Amino acid sequence: MSTMRMTIQRRKILATVQGLPGHVSAETIYHRLKPEMPELSPSTVYRNLKALADMGRVSVTDMGQGWVFEAVGGTPHHHLVCLGCGEVEDLSDSAVRPFFDQLERRGFHVATNHLCIYGYCSSCQEKAGAQEAAR
Amino acid sequence: MSTMRMTIQRRKILATVQGLPGHVSAETIYHRLKPEMPELSPSTVYRNLKALADMGRVSVTDMGQGWVFEAVGGTPHHHLVCLGCGEVEDLSDSAVRPFFDQLERRGFHVATNHLCIYGYCSSCQEKAGAQEAAR
DNA sequence: GTTCTAATTGAAAAAATTCGCAATAGCGAA
DNA sequence: TTCGCTATTGCGAATTTTTTCAATTAGAAC
Numbered sequence: 001m002s003t004m005r006m007t008i009q010r011r012k013i014l015a016t017v018q019g020l021p022g023h024v025s026a027e028t029i030y031h032r033l034k035p036e037m038p039e040l041s042p043s044t045v046y047r048n049l050k051a052l053a054d055m056g057r058v059s060v061t062d063m064g065q066g067w068v069f070e071a072v073g074g075t076p077h078h079h080l081v082c083l084g085c086g087e088v089e090d091l092s093d094s095a096v097r098p099f100f101d102q103l104e105r106r107g108f109h110v111a112t113n114h115l116c117i118y119g120y121c122s123s124c125q126e127k128a129g130a131q132e133a134a135r
Numbered sequence: 136m137s138t139m140r141m142t143i144q145r146r147k148i149l150a151t152v153q154g155l156p157g158h159v160s161a162e163t164i165y166h167r168l169k170p171e172m173p174e175l176s177p178s179t180v181y182r183n184l185k186a187l188a189d190m191g192r193v194s195v196t197d198m199g200q201g202w203v204f205e206a207v208g209g210t211p212h213h214h215l216v217c218l219g220c221g222e223v224e225d226l227s228d229s230a231v232r233p234f235f236d237q238l239e240r241r242g243f244h245v246a247t248n249h250l251c252i253y254g255y256c257s258s259c260q261e262k263a264g265a266q267e268a269a270r
Numbered sequence: 271g272t273t274c275t276a277a278t279t280g281a282a283a284a285a286a287t288t289c290g291c292a293a294t295a296g297c298g299a300a
Numbered sequence: 301t302t303c304g305c306t307a308t309t310g311c312g313a314a315t316t317t318t319t320t321c322a323a324t325t326a327g328a329a330c
Contacts, residue, residue: 005277005326026317041280046317048278062197066316080243089243099234107257108215108224117250122242140296140307162286176310181287183308201286 004055009040013048014071017058023068059114076113082121089121139190144175148183149206152193158203194249211248217256224256 016029030045049069052058058069061079078091100110151164165180184204187193193204213226235245 003277003327007278007326009279039280042316043281043318044279051278080238082243091238095237096234099231102230103215103226103252103254107260108217108252108254109260110252110254112253115252117238117243117245118247119238119243119245125242125244138297138307142296142308144309174310177286178288178311179309186308 004051009037009044010048010051012037013045014052014057017049017052017069018071018073023061023070025066025068029069056111059112061114061116070114072113078115079117080121081116081118082124087121091115091117139186144172144179145183145186147172148180149187149192152184152187152204153206153208158196158205160201160203164204191246194247196249196251205249207248213250214252215256216251216253217259222256226250226252 012033013029016032017024020028026042026045026049029049030040030042033040033045049058049060049067053060053069057072059072061068061070076093076096078093078096080089080091082088096115103110147168148164151167152159155163161177161180161184164184165175165177168175168180184193184195184202188195188204192207194207196203196205211228211231213228213231215224215226217223231250238245
């Protein structure tokens with residue numbers, strides 16, 4: 001069976017994700033660690049973020065501008081991303097819980113602790129409506 | 136006001152997405168169109184898929200192996216992706232509807248017509264349980 | 271502590287994706 | 301139809317991400 005080794009690089013990368021609040025990109029992590037680990041290569045960062053995600057230690061999300069990572073263990077939270085203006089609204093876990101609970105009852109254990117739903121916020125819907133009317 | 140032009144390339148790319156069942160990658164589209172449009176450049180494919188997604192004509196999903204696109208208009212459907220074995224279960228739209236409706240009531244118009252929830256299927260949960268016990 | 275082995279690393283090359291810009295071509299207005 | 305404006309294209313270059321591979325090293329076994 002394959003054992004997952006906890007190397008210095010991997011530990012540091014995980015610590016960095018955990019140490020920063022909110023979402024971090026692979027690039028951010030690379031640049032933060034490079035000074036203290038000059039040997040560190042980008043591929044190691046990418047590989048480890050993926051490995052840590054598979055491991056379930058960090059969560060991955062695409063927020064429209066590339067991947068962002070986040071430590072698992074914090075309060076689960078979710079986002080409504082507006083495709084019109086890019087605005088990101090928070091969505092509380094309690095709003096999502098009933099839906100997830102239903103999946104659990106069905107036998108599927110949800111690991112996602114950061115859901116992103118894409119759509120249009122109310123002001124962008126109004127704008128769209130105004131455009132329709134103006135034609 | 137900016138008008139979205141329906142160019143030959145854009146029309147062909149959309150037609151290709153619509154013509155193929157299930158999910159297609161940017162690369163697949165490029166390779167299918169290249170023979171009949173030798174001028175076509177990869178960047179055009181990428182740009183158009185993004186534009187068509189913004190337009191709401193195609194939906195984008197990350198299924199763990201990069202982006203995949205799909206024509207909008209078919210039955211909305213969703214997936215439960217197992218992080219253990221990679222298995223993908225279907226999730227009917229009716230299972231998701233109540234959750235989405237709640238967001239609509241809140242004023243957010245959901246555009247996602249293909250949700251992916253990550254977690255562990257029942258058999259992978261059992262396996263994990265067995266491993267715990269074996270330690 | 272020493273040995274063994276497979277997981278992991280760094281560096282470079284490859285592949286995927288995006289960007290910058292001059293040339294082209296939709297589409298609305300005349 | 302023709303004209304004019306500007307969104308879009310194709311190309312090459314830049315950027316980002318993945319792969320390859322020989323060298324290294326964590327962690328288990330002794």
